[in-house]
Amino acid sequence: MTLRGIHEGVGIALTALRQNKIRAGLTVLGVAIGVLVVMVIAAVIQGVNDSFSEILEAAGPKTFFITRWEPGVNVQTGLEEEEPEFFRRRAFRAEFARALDRLPSVQNAYAYADLSWLQMRAEAGRNRVQIGIRAMPVAYLRSDLGEVTEGRWYTTEEDRSGRPVVVVDSSTARELFAPLPAVGRLIRIGRQAFQVIGVYDPPPNLFAAGGHFVFMPFGTAQKHIQTGSRWFTFDDFIEFYVVAEPSLRLAAAVDDVVGRMRVLRKLRPGEKDDFTILTQDLILDLWNRLTAALFAVMVALSSAGLMVGGVGVIAVMVVAVTERTREIGIRKAMGATRRDILWQFLVEAATMTGVGGVIGLVAGGAIVWALAEWTPVPASVPLWSIFAALLAAGLTGIVFGLVPALRASRLDPVAALRYE
Amino acid sequence: MTPPNDKIILTEALTKDYELGAETVHALRGVDLVVERNEYVAIMGPSGSGKSTLLNLIGCLDTPTGGRYWLNRQEVSRLDDAELARIRNREVGFVFQTFNLLPRATALHNVELPLIYAGVPAKERRERSAVALEAVGLADRMHHRPNELSGGERQRVATARALVNNPSILLADEPTGNLDSTTSAEIMGLFDELHAKGQTILLVTHERDIAAHAHRAIQLRDGRIERDERRALAEAIR
Ligand SMILES: Nc1ncnc2c1ncn2[C@@H]1O[C@H](COP(=O)(O)OP(=O)(O)O)[C@@H](O)[C@H]1O
Ligand SMILES: [Mg+2]
Numbered sequence: 342m343t344l345r346g347i348h349e350g351v352g353i354a355l356t357a358l359r360q361n362k363i364r365a366g367l368t369v370l371g372v373a374i375g376v377l378v379v380m381v382i383a384a385v386i387q388g389v390n391d392s393f394s395e396i397l398e399a400a401g402p403k404t405f406f407i408t409r410w411e412p413g414v415n416v417q418t419g420l421e422e423e424e425p426e427f428f429r430r431r432a433f434r435a436e437f438a439r440a441l442d443r444l445p446s447v448q449n450a451y452a453y454a455d456l457s458w459l460q461m462r463a464e465a466g467r468n469r470v471q472i473g474i475r476a477m478p479v480a481y482l483r484s485d486l487g488e489v490t491e492g493r494w495y496t497t498e499e500d501r502s503g504r505p506v507v508v509v510d511s512s513t514a515r516e517l518f519a520p521l522p523a524v525g526r527l528i529r530i531g532r533q534a535f536q537v538i539g540v541y542d543p544p545p546n547l548f549a550a551g552g553h554f555v556f557m558p559f560g561t562a563q564k565h566i567q568t569g570s571r572w573f574t575f576d577d578f579i580e581f582y583v584v585a586e587p588s589l590r591l592a593a594a595v596d597d598v599v600g601r602m603r604v605l606r607k608l609r610p611g612e613k614d615d616f617t618i619l620t621q622d623l624i625l626d627l628w629n630r631l632t633a634a635l636f637a638v639m640v641a642l643s644s645a646g647l648m649v650g651g652v653g654v655i656a657v658m659v660v661a662v663t664e665r666t667r668e669i670g671i672r673k674a675m676g677a678t679r680r681d682i683l684w685q686f687l688v689e690a691a692t693m694t695g696v697g698g699v700i701g702l703v704a705g706g707a708i709v710w711a712l713a714e715w716t717p718v719p720a721s722v723p724l725w726s727i728f729a730a731l732l733a734a735g736l737t738g739i740v741f742g743l744v745p746a747l748r749a750s751r752l753d754p755v756a757a758l759r760y761e
Numbered sequence: 762m763t764p765p766n767d768k769i770i771l772t773e774a775l776t777k778d779y780e781l782g783a784e785t786v787h788a789l790r791g792v793d794l795v796v797e798r799n800e801y802v803a804i805m806g807p808s809g810s811g812k813s814t815l816l817n818l819i820g821c822l823d824t825p826t827g828g829r830y831w832l833n834r835q836e837v838s839r840l841d842d843a844e845l846a847r848i849r850n851r852e853v854g855f856v857f858q859t860f861n862l863l864p865r866a867t868a869l870h871n872v873e874l875p876l877i878y879a880g881v882p883a884k885e886r887r888e889r890s891a892v893a894l895e896a897v898g899l900a901d902r903m904h905h906r907p908n909e910l911s912g913g914e915r916q917r918v919a920t921a922r923a924l925v926n927n928p929s930i931l932l933a934d935e936p937t938g939n940l941d942s943t944t945s946a947e948i949m950g951l952f953d954e955l956h957a958k959g960q961t962i963l964l965v966t967h968e969r970d971i972a973a974h975a976h977r978a979i980q981l982r983d984g985r986i987e988r989d990e991r992r993a994l995a996e997a998i999r
Contacts, residue, residue, distance in 0.1 A: 678847075
């Protein structure tokens with residue numbers, strides 16, 4: 342069939358859309374929702390992925406973590422007989438870092454403690470704010486995406502001697518000190534006063550620490566921070582990050598670290614590790630399992646939308662074929678082949694769902710834009726999702742339109758011409 | 762067997778049965794018919810005698826139950842659907858009693874229809890359709906839709922459409938059946954002109970004064986040719 346035929350089919354389809362408002366509207370809506378869901382979820386996954394790989398890249402591929410948490414996403418119901426593994430695992434001791442650091446396959450090993458979820462009160466004059474404390478080694482700043490925009494980061498000397506200094510994030514600085522500069526001022530956390538030496542600007546990354554927080558040298562936190570909780574001591578939050586020797590295989594460093602940790606933890610042979618090594622591969626693997634689940638949700642939701650659209654296509658096309666039986670007869674009398682008629686109705690069906698697809702793309706694009714603009718969720722539309730969405734929309738029209746279109750194409754010309 | 766050049770239509774024992782439930786309707790019971798180039802034939806007969814059935818078979822809108830049929834020296838009685846569509850497109854021009862125009866399309870677009878299926882490029886299509894509409898005196902009605910045209914004008918659009926692809930035969934099934942006598946005369950005048958220019962025409966009618974325009978009258982009765990008379994008799998009917 343000529344291009345003109347397609348153009349004509351599109352025109353007829355648009356007229357039919359106007360004439361069967363409810364059925365066609367439902368079709369368009371169903372397809373639009375299907376397409377919209379694909380767009381938005383794909384864009385969110387893409388955006389979150391970008392953030393995620395950015396963070397991992399900043400940390401460096403040879404970096405891995407040692408934690409007491411078990412890997413995986415565990416759902417606790419509170420009804421478990423046994424207490425979670427985490428609580429049975431003894432706290433790490435900060436000195437382990439030095440022992441790990443001495444391994445030949447390890448370039449550096451650091452202890453750190455992120456107390457973010459234990460929100461603590463910080464005061465400056467009459468202002469107060471809930472903050473999370475992030476006790477980080479001096480080297481940490483290098484592997485972080487944020488930067489110190491006022492004042493400075495802390496020094497090795499301050500870490501070693503446990504000087505009460507902090508670097509506050511910019512939102513905390515604003516909350517406590519605006520309009521005055523924060524650097525040089527004092528804030529009180531618990532009974533201890535800390536001097537603000539710098540202001541940290543977090544990166545625009547979903548996985549960057551959010552809310553109000555302060556960085557302080559790990560040594561400082563060890564010396565001055567009490568959790569104020571009956572259940573956790575500061576030591577309970579100690580974890581390690583290890584930078585493997587870049588010239589060696591990562592697995593060699595992991596093996597060495599596991600061996601050394603078992604010695605440090607005094608585990609007997611055959612006893613299970615009571616610590617977890619989180620390599621980037623493992624983190625990525627967990628992450629991919631999570632996004633796979635999201636993808637499944639996406640496919641389910643968009644299929645539901647496309648099914649609604651598909652049923653609508655059948656309804657609209659069956660009516661269209663019946664209403665236009667005589668037209669089909671005329672076209673056949675004028676020399677249209679079965680294939681011409683089939684084409685005409687398939688183009689119509691695909692046009693209808695295509696309109697839904699375009700509406701879904703535009704609406705989805707708007708939602709994605711709004712997400713990226715007004716929420717911390719990074720979202721960017723991957724190109725493939727646009728093609729996938731339009732393809733799905735067009736295919737829905739063709740697949741569901743096929744049976745009515747076939748029926749139209751097989752009509753007997755004489756009978757069709759006589760149809761009232 | 763290939764019929765000689767000047768025999769445009771040649772049928773041999775053509776039959777058409779319709780199954781109506783358990784009953785079989787014998788619409789045509791063996792029609793032998795030869796039509797030569799530039800003949801002007803009226804097919805007459807009482808209602809139900811098989812006139813439309815015969816015309817539909819000749820126009821390849823339908824396929825016979827039995828017998829053989831050559832159109833323009835090509836045996837078409839056993840062609841498949843796509844080939845029949847091609848023949849309808851290139852060899853046959855149809856004019857119907859009820860006009861059968863696409864209601865939402867302009868006169869011009871209606872006339873373009875056969876050219877679309879012939880794969881003629883858009884520009885040439887529009888030019889040829891405009892020429893065809895001019896030839897039937899509708900140059901100023903090209904962009905009107907059927908409901909904006911009178912019955913006679915609609916039938917002239919249909920005639921332009923039938924002729925736009927230069928078919929070998931023009932088939933008209935009671936073309937004046939829905940028209941008043943003045944308009945009928947107009948359309949028949951148009952047909953006479955076309956015949957004078959060399960067009961082969963087969964025309965179904967049950968009106969004698971319409972049939973009188975033709976040079977040959979075929980009487981059908983019960984699916985058989987009862988009489989087949991040339992000009993002399995056609996004139997006598999008048
Ligand atoms: N599709 C059909 N199914 C059953 N019978 C039909 C069909 N078409 C025509 N007939 C029958 O065939 C006979 C001839 O019909 P037709 O050719 O339309 O007659 P005419 O045009 O001379 O009035 C009639 O008896 C008619 O009822
Ligand atoms: Mg009839």
